[in-house]
Amino acid sequence: MKKNSPLILVAILAALPITGFARTKLVTLPDRAKLVTSLENPRFTLLYEEREIPLQQGTNYVDFAWNGVSIDANSVMIELLTNPGDGDTATKIIATGFPPNEQALTWQLYSPAARTERIRVSYLLNGISQDTSYEIRMNQKETAGDFQQYFRMQNASGEDLDNAIVRLPLMDDLTRSMDSGEVRRFLASRVPELPIKKVFIARPGYDVFLGEDGENIDLVYEIENKTEAGLGKYKLPNGKARLYGDDGMNSSIFLGEDMLRQTPPKEKAELTLGKVKDVVLKRRLMKDERTNVKTNNRKETVMFDQVRQVRYEIENFKEEPVTLKINETLNGDWEIQEITEAGVKTERKSLSELVVSVDLPANKKGEKAEKKVVDITFVIKNRFPGEK
Amino acid sequence: MSRWISGTLAAALITFAAHSPAKIDLVTLPARDSTELTIYNSQDLTLVRETRNLSFAKGMNEIQFSWANTLIDPTSLQIDLKGAKGLTVQDAVYPAGTTQLIVWNIQAEEATSAPIEITYFSSGLSWSADYIVKANSGETEFELQQFTTVRNGSGEDFDNAVTRVVVGEVNLIRLIADLAKEGVQLEREEAGKAVAFFAMDAMSQRAAAAPPAAMAMPARAKEIIKKAVSEYYLFAVEGKEKIENGWGKELPNPKVSGIPFNLSYEIDSRKFGDQVVKFYKLKNDTQAKLGKEPLPDGTYYVYSDDGRGGLRFEGSTTSKYVPIGDDIELNLGSDGLVLFEQKTMKSERKNFDFGTNGDVNGYDEERTVRLEIKNSRDRKIPLKLTHYIDGDWEMIEASDSTYERVDRGTLRWETTIEAGETRVITYKAVFHNGTRVKAN
Numbered sequence: 067m068k069k070n071s072p073l074i075l076v077a078i079l080a081a082l083p084i085t086g087f088a089r090t091k092l093v094t095l096p097d098r099a100k101l102v103t104s105l106e107n108p109r110f111t112l113l114y115e116e117r118e119i120p121l122q123q124g125t126n127y128v129d130f131a132w133n134g135v136s137i138d139a140n141s142v143m144i145e146l147l148t149n150p151g152d153g154d155t156a157t158k159i160i161a162t163g164f165p166p167n168e169q170a171l172t173w174q175l176y177s178p179a180a181r182t183e184r185i186r187v188s189y190l191l192n193g194i195s196q197d198t199s200y201e202i203r204m205n206q207k208e209t210a211g212d213f214q215q216y217f218r219m220q221n222a223s224g225e226d227l228d229n230a231i232v233r234l235p236l237m238d239d240l241t242r243s244m245d246s247g248e249v250r251r252f253l254a255s256r257v258p259e260l261p262i263k264k265v266f267i268a269r270p271g272y273d274v275f276l277g278e279d280g281e282n283i284d285l286v287y288e289i290e291n292k293t294e295a296g297l298g299k300y301k302l303p304n305g306k307a308r309l310y311g312d313d314g315m316n317s318s319i320f321l322g323e324d325m326l327r328q329t330p331p332k333e334k335a336e337l338t339l340g341k342v343k344d345v346v347l348k349r350r351l352m353k354d355e356r357t358n359v360k361t362n363n364r365k366e367t368v369m370f371d372q373v374r375q376v377r378y379e380i381e382n383f384k385e386e387p388v389t390l391k392i393n394e395t396l397n398g399d400w401e402i403q404e405i406t407e408a409g410v411k412t413e414r415k416s417l418s419e420l421v422v423s424v425d426l427p428a429n430k431k432g433e434k435a436e437k438k439v440v441d442i443t444f445v446i447k448n449r450f451p452g453e454k
Numbered sequence: 455m456s457r458w459i460s461g462t463l464a465a466a467l468i469t470f471a472a473h474s475p476a477k478i479d480l481v482t483l484p485a486r487d488s489t490e491l492t493i494y495n496s497q498d499l500t501l502v503r504e505t506r507n508l509s510f511a512k513g514m515n516e517i518q519f520s521w522a523n524t525l526i527d528p529t530s531l532q533i534d535l536k537g538a539k540g541l542t543v544q545d546a547v548y549p550a551g552t553t554q555l556i557v558w559n560i561q562a563e564e565a566t567s568a569p570i571e572i573t574y575f576s577s578g579l580s581w582s583a584d585y586i587v588k589a590n591s592g593e594t595e596f597e598l599q600q601f602t603t604v605r606n607g608s609g610e611d612f613d614n615a616v617t618r619v620v621v622g623e624v625n626l627i628r629l630i631a632d633l634a635k636e637g638v639q640l641e642r643e644e645a646g647k648a649v650a651f652f653a654m655d656a657m658s659q660r661a662a663a664a665p666p667a668a669m670a671m672p673a674r675a676k677e678i679i680k681k682a683v684s685e686y687y688l689f690a691v692e693g694k695e696k697i698e699n700g701w702g703k704e705l706p707n708p709k710v711s712g713i714p715f716n717l718s719y720e721i722d723s724r725k726f727g728d729q730v731v732k733f734y735k736l737k738n739d740t741q742a743k744l745g746k747e748p749l750p751d752g753t754y755y756v757y758s759d760d761g762r763g764g765l766r767f768e769g770s771t772t773s774k775y776v777p778i779g780d781d782i783e784l785n786l787g788s789d790g791l792v793l794f795e796q797k798t799m800k801s802e803r804k805n806f807d808f809g810t811n812g813d814v815n816g817y818d819e820e821r822t823v824r825l826e827i828k829n830s831r832d833r834k835i836p837l838k839l840t841h842y843i844d845g846d847w848e849m850i851e852a853s854d855s856t857y858e859r860v861d862r863g864t865l866r867w868e869t870t871i872e873a874g875e876t877r878v879i880t881y882k883a884v885f886h887n888g889t890r891v892k893a894n
Contacts, residue, residue, distance in 0.1 A: 102764055112757075112767040141755055141770070143586060152708070159706055164605070166700025188765060233764065301790050301830070330791055330830035332874065362812030369806070369814055399802045416797040416824075448803040450814070 099184065104233040105196050105219065108303065114188035116147065121157065121177035128185075131170035135224040136192035139164070144173050147184040157183050193223030198254070198305030200326055202287075204262065206312040213260035213289070215302070220249045235300060257296035263288040266342050266388055268349075272395045273454070275351050283342040283390065285322070291329045302329040307337050345390055345426065348379040352441065354454075372446040372454070373403070381435040382426035392422040398446040398453065406441040487569065489615040491697075492688075493581045493604060495750065496623040499630050500579040500608070502526075505571050510541060510562035517558040519572065524609040526554075527633040530575040533558050538568035577631040578608030579697075581619040583752030584704070587784065589734065589768070591759040593717045596734070599709045600749070602678060602689060605702040614694040617705075621750045621775065622686030678707045680747040687748055710743050721794045721827070722840040729788040730827075732768075738776045749776040754784050792835065792871075793828045799880070807889045816888030820850065825879040829871040839867040845885050846893040852881035862893070 100116040119128060130142065149157040155178055163172040177183065196219050202211040217234050221227060227244045234240070234254055244250055268283045270276075287309065292298040309321040322339030329335040353375035360369045382388055397418055405412070411423040422442065429435045485506070492501040508517065519531065528548065535541045540563035547557045581604045589596040604617060679690045691705055715736040720726065734756065739745035751774050760766040769786040776782050800822040807816035829835055843863055857865045871877050886892055 104760070104764060104766065106760060106766045107768070110767050110769075112765065114764060140584060140753065143755075161695075161706070162601075162603075162704035164603075164702030164704070171704075190767065233760065233762065239762065303790075328790055330793060330828065332830055333793075333828070360808075360812070360814075362809075364811070368808075368812060399800070414799070417799055417801055448806075448817075 098228070101227060101230045102233055102239075103194065103227060103230045105194070105217070106233060106235045108196065111191050111194040111196075111223075112188060113191045114186055116184055116186045118182050118184050121175060121181060121183050123177060123180045125160070126175045126177060128173045128175060129170060130173070130187060131168065133169060137169070138190040138192070139169070139171065141188075141190040142171060143188045145186040145188070146175075147186055149177075149181075149183060154178060191223050191225065193221070193225075195220045195222070198303040199251075200302075200305055200307035202260070202262070202289075202307060202309045203318060204287075204309060204311045204321065205259075206314055208264050208287075208311070209262065210259045211262050211309070213257040213296075214253060215255045215305075216251050217254045218249060218251045219244070221246050255297075260289060260297070261295050265391060266345055267338075267391045267393060268347050269393045270349055270395075272397070275349055277348060277350055281347045281349050283345055283347055284338045285340045285342050287337045287339065288334055289337070290334050291331050293331075298331045301331060302326060302335065304328050309337065309339055344383040345388060346379075346381045346383070347390065347392070349392075350377045350379070351375070352377045353443070367451050370449055372398075372449050373443065374446065375441055375443045378422075378424065378438075378440040378442075380424055380426060380438045380440070383429050383435045385428050385431055387428045388426050390424045390426060392424070394420040394422060396420055396444070396446075399448055400444050400446045403443040403445045404441070405443075407438065410440055410442075412442075486613075489612055490618065491579065491604075491612060491615050492618045492620060493579050494620045494622075495581055497626050497630070498577040498580065499626065500576045501573065502576050502612075503571060503573045505569050507567060507569050509567040510560065510565065512562055512565045514544070515560045515562055517560055517570075518555065519558070520552075520555045521610075522554050524554075525576050525578040525631060525634040527575040527577070527630045528554070528556065529633055530573070530630075531556050532573045534571040534573070535560070536569055536571055538566070538570075540564050540566060541568060575630045575633075576608045576610070577629070577634055578606070580605050580607075583750040585749075585752055585754040585773075587734070587754055587756040588765065589715075589756070589758040591761045593734075593758060595712050595714050597709055597711045598713055598744075600678075600707040600752075601704050602691065602707065603702055603704040604695075604697055606697045606699055609699055611696075611698045613696050615697060616690070617695050617697070618688055618690040620686050620688055621748060678705070682747075687750075689747075689750075713743050715742070716836060718836045718838065719792050720838045720840070722838075724842060725840075728794070730792040730794050732786045732789050732792075734782075734784040734786065736782050737779060738782055739779050742782075745778050748778055749773070749782065751775045756784055756786060791829075791831045792837075793830070794839075795826045796841075797824045797826075798822070799824050805890060809889075814888070816886070816890035818890050819885045819887060820882060821885060822880060822882045827871055827877045827879075829873065829875050829877075832873050834870055834872045834875075837867075837869055837871050839869070839879075841865045841867075843883060846887075846891045847883045847885045850882040850884055852879070854879045 098115045098117055102114050104112040104114070106112075128144075130144075144159060144162075146157050146159065149155060157178075158176040160174040160176050163174065164170075165172065175183075196217060199216045199218060201214045201216070203214075204211040219232065221244045224246050226246055227242070229241055229243055232240045232242055232244075232252070234252070240252055242250065242252075265286045265288060266283050267286050268281045270281050289295070290297075291302050305326055306323055307326040308323045310318040311321045313319050324337040324339060326335050326337060351374070353373060355373045356367075356370040357373055358369075358371040359367055362368050376394075378392065380390060382390075395418055402412060402420075407424075409425060413421045413423075415421055422440075424438065424440060426438060427436065487505045487507055490503040492503070494500065517533070521528075531546070533543060533546070535543060542561045544559040544561050547559065549555055549557060581602060584601045584603060586599045586601070587596050602619060604619070606612065679692060681688045681690070695703060695705075697703055713736065715734045718733045718735050720731050720733060722731075725731075736742045737745075738749055751772070753770055753772050755770045756768040757765040758768050771785045773782065773784065798821055800820075802820045803817050804820065805818040806814055809815040825839065825841065827837060827839070829837075840860070841857075841864070843865065854867065854869075856869070857867045860866050867879065869877070
């Protein structure tokens with residue numbers, strides 16, 4: 067395969083007078099001794115390459131030119147690795163020249179002796195993009211899964227990367243060749259048995275009651291980015307997660323996919339995969355009354371307290387106990403006045419979010435599912451007309 | 455490649471009778487003996503000072519200076535005979551029908567030769583500062599290298615030029631580029647007022663007296679000599695440079711290693727939205743091994759040691775001019791390892807003010823707000839949290855009262871969050887509405 071080589075590094079061996087920036091692009095074209103593609107910063111791709119260049123005693127000119135690739139010229143940096151420093155024996159970078167109308171620059175190096183210098187040239191290269199994806203293969207009990215994190219790298223830079231060290235934040239260096247136009251996917255990390263919690267979450271609208279039709283219940287898997295779970299070392303970047311389930315027949319089914327949002331260590335990620343059919347929630351508005359109504363001289367209502375009772379009728383048709391979470395959206399100065407069912411937990415997440423958790427026993431095979439009815443009464447104080 | 459030869463100087467050796475100044479353009483073409491460029495970054499302005507050794511015949515001499523295809527402001531041209539005895543500038547003539555030519559009539563008492571100095575303004579040259587920052591893997595110290603890049607788009611090649619750059623804002627009534635285009639529109643008085651000239655100081659004299667560059671090749675990066683002049687700062691590059699038209703040239707300053715800095719995070723919704731932004735902070739002072747001169751505005755490219763023998767690109771950021779002793783704050787964006795969440799937890803209306811007709815004319819609202827910061831880094835971090843509260847409000851209670859009330863609507867906490875810590879700050883404030891409003 068023909069290789070693109072848009073990056074050219076030329077060392078001009080002849081020592082030129084300092085005032086001469088006339089560049090004769092002759093002499094050696096040193097091979098890359100090492101090429102690193104660093105993708106540790108998700109927004110920028112840093113390439114650095116090391117080369118051995120022969121230097122003559124005195125002033126040397128090294129051309130670095132590119133064509134057909136997009137490089138941030140201001141980011142191009144040279145470092146001397148063999149003879150760095152300020153001493154008399156060190157190689158020195160005297161100046162950098164930017165020629166007109168060219169994608170190139172010229173380094174003016176001074177060497178006190180004829181010798182070989184290893185240099186590292188680094189620059190920000192456009193056109194290399196990356197993303198992350200996840201695959202999780204659940205066990206049959208859906209309590210843990212084989213968690214695999216992949217990096218996908220697309221090289222549209224115009225530059226072929228031969229034997230490049232690919233440096234990713236989550237894993238040991240990889241050495242890969244990657245032609246321009248290619249996309250490659252790498253397995254970045256794997257946890258064979260990552261604990262996973264399966265939860266059912268309903269997210270009804272404040273004033274939308276579907277009654278007999280039943281509310282939508284999301285199937286959600288929770289994973290925690292923590293060391294006890296086998297992760298927790300790095301944040302998990304944004305990426306699409308696909309989950310597969312063990313079908314018990316030496317095969318698997320696709321459970322669904324969701325975007326895993328960036329999750330720092332010790333944080334929890336929620337993946338919503340589909341809708342739950344074997345748990346049914348019917349939500350009804352049983353009461354919506356005004357009390358403590360205050361009126362003005364014109365007998366118009368100026369303020370009132372709102373009493374609102376919501377009923378949940380819940381049935382679990384699964385042969386295992388489940389916990390159903392209902393995320394209620396609220397507003398105003400609200401409080402829970404009464405809950406009719408013992409054991410129902412509530413957590414005020416914020417002024418606008420209340421999470422109601424209801425434990426449901428397993429359904430006995432062949433028997434009618436037990437219906438659990440929970441009434442929650444809210445009081446919302448000091449409402450103004452127009453608020454409900 | 456074609457090169458424009460400009461700044462052509464021709465001296466007429468023939469002496470004319472005062473009444474018959476027929477102009478002869480030929481004769482000697484003395485080369486520049488030295489050139490000094492003083493380049494500003496706040497305006498498209500460069501003061502060019504060049505010296506040439508000229509021979510004069512007894513009587514009137516015409517010294518002709520032309521500048522085709524360059525960006526010279528013709529109103530700025532000055533000639534200085536440097537006090538040569540027996541030489542007098544009689545006048546300067548912009549000949550009719552020419553746009554890029556000046557003739558100085560110089561009376562010589564005797565035949566002689568003398569160094570003369572010509573100064574003028576040119577546009578098209580510029581300079582900028584760039585910085586490379588390389589932090590250690592623990593992000594406690596970094597190495598700083600400043601680069602001065604000069605770009606020449608003036609149309610003129612400069613050889614053996616002493617190069618000086620000026621940090622500071624200089625006022626101009628007219629842009630030099632406009633004056634260069636217009637030709638001779640006599641506004642020299644205004645132009646002369648507009649720009650501060652610098653006396654030839656010790657460092658430029660030293661540089662001007664340096665041996666030819668090819669012989670004076672330093673075995674190191676050139677020193678950048680820095681000096682305060684009035685309200686400006688002058689950076690002079692050691693030795694002489696060749697800067698051809700169209701080229702840019704980047705000159706490195708010596709590196710400064712082991713600069714201690716503070717890693718810090720900031721939350722400020724009006725500045726950074728919902729991101730928690732990472733900063734490298736330090737002062738331009740001797741404690742940070744800096745503080746000898748101000749840092750010109752420029753772009754900082756920030757890297758850190760990736761712990762694997764390479765570099766990690768942290769980000770690039772621009773910084774304004776930093777005076778000596780002032781703060782350097784490098785904004786590196788969010789690293790996703792420190793999170794912030796703000797929630798209103800409770801809202802209660804009370805203290806209703808009913809009007810005589812029974813309407814609600816005013817009330818108070820007590821609001822409980824929760825601010826949560828999660829540090830998932832493996833090190834403790836300093837944090838500056840700036841929080842805004844609009845309206846007519848008063849604080850009732852706060853779980854952390856160490857905040858500074860920056861102004862009536864701004865609170866600021868400066869604290870440290872331990873590695874792995876989740877810090878929660880809650881406060882309750884009362885907001886006055888309608889007739890309950892107490893403030894303007």
